[in-house]
Amino acid sequence: MGKYHDLAEKIIANVGGKENINSVTHCITRLRFKLKDEGKANEDVLKNMDGVVTIMKSGGQFQVVIGNHVPLVYADVLEVAGITGEATEEDTEKGNIFNRLIDLISGCFQPFLGALTACGMLKGFNALFLYLKLYEAGSGTDLFLTAAGDCIFYFMPVAIGLTAARKFKVADFTGIAIGMAMVYPTIQASALGTGKPIMTLFANTILESPVFIKVFGLPIIANNYTSSVVPVILVIWFASIIQKLAKRIIPEMVQTFLVPMFTILISVFFGFLIIGPIITFLTNILGSGFTALYEFSPILMSVTVGFFWQVLVIFGLHWSLIPLAMINLSTLGFDTILAASFSASFAQTAVVLAMFFKLKDKKLKELAIPAVISGIFGVTEPAIYGLTLPKKKPFVISMIGAAIGGLITGLLGAKSFIMGGLGAFGFVNHIDTASNDISSMVTQFIAVGVAMVFSFVATMLFWKDDEVTEETEVQNEMGVRKEVVTSPVQGNMMPLETAKDQAFAQGALGKGVVIHPTVGEVVAPFDGTVMTMFPTKHAIGLISDNGLELLIHIGLDTVQLDGKYFDAHVEQGAKVKRGDKLVSFDIKAIEEAGFSVETPVIVTNSADYLDIIETDHKEGISSSDELLTVLV
Template identity: 35%
Template sequence: MGKFENDAKALLEAIGGKENVSAVTHCATRMRFVLGDPAKADVKSIETIPSVKGTFTNAGQFQVIIGNDVPVFYNDFTAVSGIEGVSKEAAKSAAKSHQNPIQRVMTMLAEIFTPIIPAIIVGGLILGFRNVLEGVQMEWLGQKVVDGVKQVTSSGQPVYNTIVDVSQFWSGVNSFLWLPGEAIFHYLPVGIVWSVSRKMGTSQILGIVLGICLISPNQLLNAYNVASTSHAEIMKDWVWDFGYFQIQKIGYQAQVIPALLAGLALSYLEIFWRKRIPEVVSMIFVPFLSLIPALILAHTVLGPIGWTIGQWISTIVLAGLTGSFKWLFGAIFGALYAPLVITGLHHMTNAIDTQLIADAGGTALWPMIALSNIAQGSAVLSYYWMNRRDEREAQIALPAAISAYLGVTEPALFGVNVKYVYPFVAGMIGSGIAGLLSTTFNVTANAIGIGGLPGILSIQAKYMGIFALLMLVAIVVPFALTMIFRKMGLFTKAEDETVKSPQVEAIAEAQEAAQVEKGTIVEVVSPLTGQARALSTAVDPVFAQGVMGSGLVIDPSEGELLAPVEGVVSVLFPTKHAIGLVTDQGLEMLMHIGMDTVNLDGQHFTAHVKQGDRVRVGQSLISFDIEAIKAAGFPTETPVIVTNQNDFQLDIPENLPMDVKAGQALLSTSKI
């Protein structure tokens, strides 16, 4: 029996059975359902299942939060339900209807990289640690000596030892850690092509085989060695010679675009042949007719296109660093380096750095790369800080931030920043500003080092002070912008449920600050003028049944909502039809003007406060047009409820219904 088999059976029953599930898939922490009738899902029953941590509906999908064990849960669920066949495509179609083209591309990248995030995180930490061991030259370890000769650079600067130079133990550790490091990063195309096949619902083993064919260490020239290998040598030793034509044996280690294109070509070919080849012989012909053409395309068209794009970028970089508008180039390159990492084309900068070091004794390009890594790390650190109470998000964000600060940004980019967009944009802006300043002040590195916080050790001594200030820019600007973008809703994806978390944080912070004794009384005045009724008479059963909390409902006769308590605005809906407050004593209140008025999209509502504002009793919160709302077909009854009724006991008037005036005493609550 599977680990979650019983929970999976309970979930299947609670969502309305197999016949109610049109599709099911999963992401890093959640099961994602497309339900025939969402109303059949029994949310209360679902949330009592031991392995379920919560539920919500977003972008046409009913999502059940499981946590890090979601892949295991998904396997058990598909085993007991037998509905795995079309789940991926159906879920994909549901999501697409709520996304623009840019969001679709970003979502595709995120979904492809989500299954391999754990490996990328581990690889990033390993590579960052290895960079410290072998990449940082330290003066206090002494000058490096080879065959009795002290080593110097081409400009006469001394070359100092690294940790691996002076310690056999750490040299052995460094060598051993390259085993998983190489497997994760050099062989990354294998994971990418496998993940593409998995996402497309095609044969995953064919994806693995094609991925290996892109990086074969025995038959292909390693991608890292292409820049240092002459064309004549490539044409002599690294080609398949078919007599009439030749194909270069070029590997695509750590390359993303060739792997993505090859994986998509393989998947679409397999889908194409599945529809046209009889099932009786499909096992023979479909794999062959899919794999071989995809492999040919990868080594003749898709791969060379990737290298061509890389060469164009290299030429632009070199011209930018030596031209009259290097400050502009610094801003552009600083901002766009992170997108280059996504494509895998950032490896082309190594050849430029090497040439600059040989010609000028240093490189002005590498400092910008280090600053870009720091900026993306700061963006994901800000995301972690805003979601630090969300265990499922924190488990991905914090290791990704550490990895980025050590110079490897893939975990940050694919795990958080690209997925949610606004941290990615914040990081690009921060690194663009830092890049502009770096080229303006001619900051130069002695050599390629660690592309993160320890990178200052590789900067030429006379620029270390300036670089320290630029690092501060790359830390502070993206961190602040990430928070600002989310609070303002800029660059945030519609399906990003974490965008709402500042509301949760405001409440949580108020709860932490509220250290009041049991029995503490908080008086609540009426926020409206009108008739107060029992909450059970509300039109909406969610309120009437007390699902949202305890309280009462008021039929307003005047369109002015006032603050019933002194406190902080913890949530103000964009549509201005509902507002939440939290007092210094920890009392949480919600006032929801009308029923289904969210559909008015803010029409006939005017907010006088914003989220985070402190308000006094009787202060105007929202004005609304009662007659216009009723004319639009919506009732204006307004629930006034305490949402944390487990912490506060309510004393509700017994003589309901009754007329009330805004500002008069209405409820009395006491701390339990």
Template identity: 35%
Template sequence: MALDYAKCAAEIWATLGGKDNVATAAHCATRLRLAIVDIDKVDLKALENVEGVQGVFSSNGQLQAIIGTGTVNHVYDEFLKVSGLTAATKDDVKAAAAASQPLPKRMVKTLGDVFVPILPAIVASGLMMGIVEALGKAIPGFAATPWYQFLDMAANTAFAYLPVIVAVSAARVFGGNIFLGAVMGLMMIHSNLTNGWNAANGYKVWYMLGKGIHFGNYYLGQINVLGYQGHVIPVIIAIWVMCKLEKWLHDHVPAVLDLFITPLTTVILTALLTFMAIGPIFSTLETYVLTGAKWLITVGYGVGAAAMGAIYPVTVVMGLHHMYNVIEAGLLASKDFGNLNIWMPIASAANFAQFGACLAVGIKTKSSKRRAIAVPSSLSAALGITEPAIFGVNLRLMKPFVFGMIGGAAGALVGEWMGLGATAYGVTGIPGFLTINKPVQYCILLAVAGGIAFALTFTLWHEDPDDWDKPAAEELPAPTTVAIKTEKGDVVQPVNGTIVPASKIPDPMFAAETMGPSVGIEPTDGNVYAPFDGTVQMVFPTNHAVGLLSDDGVEVLIHVGVDTVNMEGEGFAGFVTQGDKVTKGQKLLTFDRSAIKDAGYSDTVVLIVTNKDAVGKIDKAA
């Protein structure tokens, strides 16, 4: 009897603890994959007993329900209907994973979400400021020309109006109206306010509720007539409050009045909260953070700077490095630090050290593929973009990453001793010459950081001979060994390699043979062949799985690797489509074993008989 897809989907939905408990829904060749907010709210026992669900397990924050090839896509479509969810995208999955992280990580991620989109503007302004300043020094008299005045104005615009840019980006992140966000950002640097950089010269105070109630020097309702130029945290907090208020009003104000009441109420209430409380409180806290950063960098004759130079690439791996933008923006705005970004030399030393380590790998490696990745990645790191070098090369090999940390610590220490600082942020590595205060000393910093990392990696890192380039092997003929015998016919192993018991497959569902009698094959090449004469029933869009039905009535699923659906088709190619007739030994798919390994997955090929009740007695080769 055919499975009732709608009934199956509805019963699955009933076990999940309500709509608020399901963040996203997606599927692969065999499984329904659900991002669950609170796994304790899911009735796992009931889910396992749903007709059509062949097994359930939780992995990497996902609840996975085995439905089966050719069936899961139909159940998924019905699941979307009954749940009201939409098909998950890659961004949806990322967002769902982020939502389940601890609060501190979510806060840091939010800072990154706010700053990453505005970095191009910051970087462009920082580089332009460096170029203008360099021209002013190189060409006597240029600073007095209209050209210099114009270029100087263009260069510092992003920094002069940073709260506006931050406000717009924050409104987008928090789901509010970006134009209301822009209004709040502009309000915080309004020309009627004393410029925040001139606060030391004094500013007016408006006592909105008089001087009746006070706490120390602060009077209830007091507004300091002071702008927030150079501040970041007060702006982000203010926009977060604005967005929460705006959403609440949209939900409670009648639709006919929403256009008028919601924007007006949102702006005026947010403005009062910002200038009476959020701004004074969080600008003060931000000052404490900057003081702490200054202490950390300068403590112990540069020991703190060295520690941060070592730790910096670790924070890149964790996705925490964007939080430094807040510190850097505050340093530039603070006269206490000479309006210099003293954090930049630390970041630059850390980044350039990863360049040195990655370049050493590119030169020393005997793998043409690794060299093709390492050399351009190292050049990117030299320009301040380290993710390709860290994630693509150094971290995978580990030793180069550690040697880069050592080089970063040494470079940061030298930078602190020499009193380096920058006039912008978002720019490190070679482009940092345009913003650094002491170019010669900065050159020494880069040489120390990159040189030490390069030398250590080139000397102490040794490549696994298995990664060396090998002569291209001739394509092996299609295998002929029978992997599974049934009363209706034999199933030949679909790939060349060693057959292993299902229990050796590195996946709990496949290992438990939840979908049917199974074997694994440890492949020796990347070709998948038809194991019998038959018909193609299904080819998954990413070409990592194919379902077949033999002319004798044996139904199988061939699944290449474990969790390889996450590779989104990269490294896979298909040569057949649904409905095609195939003969035993015909090539069905190809896969790149190196790509699967580099992605961190097992390349074990799983062969499953999915209609065991229809084929009689089954004997497996392993």
């Protein structure tokens, strides 16, 4: 029982009970509930409850403001309510099925993006060191770095088993166990395929599938689930249904072990019986489809492969083309499928490089450069799942860039002659060792260059990071971010308590500072929206893209001027960028009319923040200088 167990019980009771909670997360100061019915919450009781600062409702969330000890309260809320804290109910989701699927997939990767990126870099450096012949392939060093770098990619279903379980409210270790079962070595197609099939389903058709084992008398079509993403998510979703049913049926005294037992047993069986065949059938259909497309038009096939390659990788369906490529290499001595897909990783890398210059979220920005490094070596998972797929448009741009690369390889007839290295080390795969012809490699340099330039430029021109990301909020650990407010007015800065207006001086409207203007101009101190433009133009209310609310009040009692000597350059509701001109005013005329022009700059939602730190009070502050640092 935690320190705040009693407070957690009271909060849960007054938000309508645990049955009224769809999900709960927390930031640095608040519990953020998504309630099924906000009308059931007892707001008055919560506002006056010891341990609760206040209640707020915003963005579909019922927010209980606690303070900086909120992680401890959050942990007790989860324990008391018996929930995981993740939103899963469909009625809380927004957007179409496609967007929800993308958000689900990318959301499953968010908790381990750091480890994913780190492993991607290790894979890349190992490939580089092997290329430089610092050690031999198969040596102890190679095996060690391969294990360290490839582990999270190979056992991807285990990691996603955990994160998807939290998404679908399945017990954590049940999700992990399901992921482990799906990558168990002896039941992979690569292992079973070494034996003799006991039967063949759909023989002599496009869906022909060998069967190596039966389970409970039913034929199981083998598949390789290592490194896969979507299959385990589907199985965990199914497991969430089984877990709910099991909890209703199984007596409470034995639920601890029987619920996970039946959930794992039924879900894993479902995965092997249903998911495996679906993937096999789709793989066969895609393989036949690309073969037919190649026979119809090699150029069209190259464009299609380039465009869809990363999508096929996400769903694990790119394996449908690998056997075709291997057959081509063994029978023809060359292959065009691998050549057509070669630009895809470089297009993805170029997009992420462009995103680095435009991202606002510091954590995502920190991920971008390592993702670029691993992408250069052909490891694109950190780029896809951490950056481009969650943002959607950059991913589409990378697909178009890869398609352009595929078009060039198709038009110029580029071929792959071996299945060798990835990324930058893959160019040599396009040298015809029989004749020492390097024309295909030269073509790939051109294709990759064009694909990367297009992807970089298109991202810079057509993508804007408008979203306020959730990366600045934490769900299970404490962290602090800051937002910088630059001075909206040029002049001399003083402490707020020196303000002549006592409402400002006493901090009744929030924390801030006072500026005595030397230039009659107000500019935007951050990117945001004009929330309020007073008709008299003497005051303006702004809200930043991250939710910080700021009041800029020009002068003392200047409302009496009724707008005289003031000019507004923006309207209420306008989007503004840091530095945009908002209001002009005539300092001399206002003072001659008998009014002070001292300008309080106030964070009106100060209670939402851990602290608001003023810059050192100084004379001659300009509109580009840092004024306030707000800790969130």
